[in-house]
Amino acid sequence: MARKPQQEQPEGTSREKIISAFMALLAERRIEEISFGDIAAPAGLSLAECRAEFGSLLAVLAAQVKEIDRQVLAGGDPDVAGEPPRERLFDVLMRRLETLAPHKAAIRSLMRSARRSPPLALALNAMAVRSQQWMLTAADMDAAGPRGMLRAQGLALLYASVLRTWVDDDDPGHARTMAALDRALARGQRWSGFLDDLCRIPARICGRCAGRRRDEAGEETVAA
Numbered sequence: 101m102a103r104k105p106q107q108e109q110p111e112g113t114s115r116e117k118i119i120s121a122f123m124a125l126l127a128e129r130r131i132e133e134i135s136f137g138d139i140a141a142p143a144g145l146s147l148a149e150c151r152a153e154f155g156s157l158l159a160v161l162a163a164q165v166k167e168i169d170r171q172v173l174a175g176g177d178p179d180v181a182g183e184p185p186r187e188r189l190f191d192v193l194m195r196r197l198e199t200l201a202p203h204k205a206a207i208r209s210l211m212r213s214a215r216r217s218p219p220l221a222l223a224l225n226a227m228a229v230r231s232q233q234w235m236l237t238a239a240d241m242d243a244a245g246p247r248g249m250l251r252a253q254g255l256a257l258l259y260a261s262v263l264r265t266w267v268d269d270d271d272p273g274h275a276r277t278m279a280a281l282d283r284a285l286a287r288g289q290r291w292s293g294f295l296d297d298l299c300r301i302p303a304r305i306c307g308r309c310a311g312r313r314r315d316e317a318g319e320e321t322v323a324a
Contacts, residue, residue, distance in 0.1 A: 127205035228256035
């Protein structure tokens with residue numbers, strides 16, 4: 101009796117196998133139709149092994165996003181360091197899109213699901229903001245504090261608008277995507293300038309208040 105050929109097992113750590121199987125399934129179906137039972141078999145793992153690594157599908161997705169961040173951060177081009185901030189950010193975000201290219205079908209599926217599910221959209225936004233803080237830092241732009249958080253949120257929204265062009269851009273040169281990203285960063289530059297002006301207002305108010313207190317203190321001293 102002929103022996104059945106053994107199914108080839110995926111390579112990598114258990115976490116990598118789970119992420120790989122999840123992204124492959126996500127390219128074919130909606131995230132709400134995927135379970136760990138679907139992931140375990142192609143990953144070559146048991147449910148117990150899957151549970152030991154991840155508690156939810158969103159945790160798997162967050163791990164994938166973190167890995168994309170790592171790859172983008174590791175691939176920096178030192179020749180871009182002397183360019184203006186907008187050009188540095190353009191380079192970082194295009195590098196991110198290139199890293200995401202093998203997962204385009206999965207990203208398209210996820211975007212469709214997010215449009216139908218506000219809770220999923222909020223969860224994805226939180227991941228996106230965290231990632232864009234790293235992208236801003238990679239472009240040597242301030243991503244710290246409340247101002248940095250606002251800047252990362254704005255960039256996450258701009259990047260999402262670019263993704264809508266990217267998922268349908270099959271041109272190897274990505275001309276439409278590059279044009280969309282350039283327009284988005286132009287809008288972001290105007291927003292960032294407005295944000296900087298807005299953040300300077302409290303400082304000017306505080307400066308005036310401090311000056312007024314000093315004047316009042318001086319008048320009280322003279323009166324005494």
